[in-house]
Amino acid sequence: SKSTGQRVPPPVVHYHLNNLTTSTTPIENRESVLILSPLARFYPDYWENLLKLSYPHELISLGFIIPKTREGNAATSALQAAVANTQSGPESKRFASVTIIRQDFEPPINSQNEAERHKFENQKNRRAAMARARNSLLFTTLGPTTSWVLWLDADIVETPPTLLQDLASHDKPIIVPNCYQRYVNTATKKPDIRPYDYNSWQDSATADQLAEKMGNDEIIVEGYAQMPTYRTLMAHIADTAANRDQTKAIPLDGVGGTALLVKADVHRDGAMFPPFPFYHLIETEGFAKMARRLGWSAWGLPNYFVYHYNE
Amino acid sequence: SKSTGQRVPPPVVHYHLNNLTTSTTPIENRESVLILSPLARFYPDYWENLLKLSYPHELISLGFIIPKTREGNAATSALQAAVANTQSGPESKRFASVTIIRQDFEPPINSQNEAERHKFENQKNRRAAMARARNSLLFTTLGPTTSWVLWLDADIVETPPTLLQDLASHDKPIIVPNCYQRYVNTATKKPDIRPYDYNSWQDSATADQLAEKMGNDEIIVEGYAQMPTYRTLMAHIADTAANRDQTKAIPLDGVGGTALLVKADVHRDGAMFPPFPFYHLIETEGFAKMARRLGWSAWGLPNYFVYHYNE
């Protein structure tokens, strides 16, 4: 009873979801951001870029899911060292919390090189496994105080430091920058950029007709010559000029997950990453469709770039 | 900076989901259970029954979602008083943690009497709103250490004290007892029991054919004369004899949510409560279908009873 109690009676934690804002001025409103990264390999440049984000780190929580493989073990050690370093370094760089989850199912493909990953036949299983990883991470880390979720692949090595503020300023339920890749152009021998992620698109009549003729369990994946969809790919409509309008936003029907800002309420409503074909879409593309079914919309920023690691 | 740091650097929390068990001996394995209740009204008998659960309370976390209405405000006050009382009472009765969330959307029907709730036309909107409430609660409270989720409606006023152990002993991904209601039989003038929840069922060819002819956005709901489905309803195949086999388990295609034990990994995989028609099913029935699409199965215990409040 009261006086003999040794355990401290846990407090009742009472949250008003309706007092949580997701605004165009998230810093002023002290809005919490959860950055979620599925991670198979640790890239120091990814971590360096994360550290440079100018959103107050005390409002940022990090969550990682790492496969329980040999490569995953190495990535976990490297990540833990980076975290320990940051969390004992300058206060302004420390994050509010860091959760690392080890994944309890096998990744379907052992080889992780880009060519093997992108083979058409491998896409369905691979993306279903990625969807399950994203769901595990999301369901396990989203808390009552989270306003925003930023999905950020662990191989995104360069973004503007104002990424969170810039994306939030559009006040969209779901918003995705254009994911490009730096490379050396063999023709010009100069540094150049090229599209990387083809999963952000606007629907086409052709893709709709494709879907209608498909069996229930078939999926449409983007970026394969075997299956021309005639969708409008955000990757292809970028303006790369220096004086481009980086704030231009377009509505999207499918989104990629390399960098993706989501109002936490969209996930709370039930929007997850379907590991099964959902209107013939899967993972992040299926997520956009599911969010739409729940009444939310997805948007893309064709002229605002983030950069994927180049193997 | 190390030495001048005033904030304690937050630890890295590292979880191995694959070390989390969901076993037939959950107490011995110290498995954490999250009991989730959408709550529109507070019934003291619900709380009394919860207190009587013989599963170690220190392994049980509670989560509630309460609509932000006048009735919800009253329910919140009553719940908070009960929680405060329990958490300052005998240690063995205290729960590990309690989270109360206030829902930020309007419940679609203001009247909460049983007849109004159950009107056929009201079912789709009402159950979509319930699905969103369940998802909000789930996404917000499921943590990295949760092994099991028990969904328990706030008007379930009587269960065996061994409910958790009994359900877990079957080692099923999803398992649901038979939800009945006590009443006074007007014919015999004696206390009697009758079925309450009709959402646990096995599919029928008729329901399948109904579904095939339906528009994409139509749903099948159970228990309405307008739409005979010829499904096998668990409510109707109960053996109520004193010497019945309470451990009898049958496979189910749809489940109700009045009392429902789910391995947390089923939710982590992405199984939620679709607020939109999913294979013409919605909310808990849609959940069972979605879990099936993810490779999990649902089971029912026709002869194991829990009791719904009788208005």
Ligand SMILES: Nc1nc2c(ncn2[C@@H]2O[C@H](COP(=O)(O)OP(=O)(O)O)[C@@H](O)[C@H]2O)c(=O)[nH]1
């Ligand atoms: N947890 C987990 N993460 C993975 C797995 N495979 C890839 N990743 C990570 O998920 C993200 C996307 O995967 P990636 O292979 O880069 O996809 P791609 O760039 O679209 O070909 C990256 O951050 C990877 O490190 C996996 O099996 N499990």
Ligand SMILES: Nc1nc2c(ncn2[C@@H]2O[C@H](COP(=O)(O)OP(=O)(O)O)[C@@H](O)[C@H]2O)c(=O)[nH]1
């Ligand atoms: N959060 C929330 N809970 C609700 C709402 N409506 C009902 N509930 C609760 O959800 C559970 C199921 O609802 P109830 O009306 O009893 O459903 P029925 O018994 O199937 O008719 C009960 O625990 C209710 O207290 C709502 O709008 N929001």
Ligand SMILES: [Mn+2]
């Ligand atoms: Mn990548």
Ligand SMILES: [Mn+2]
């Ligand atoms: Mn009820």
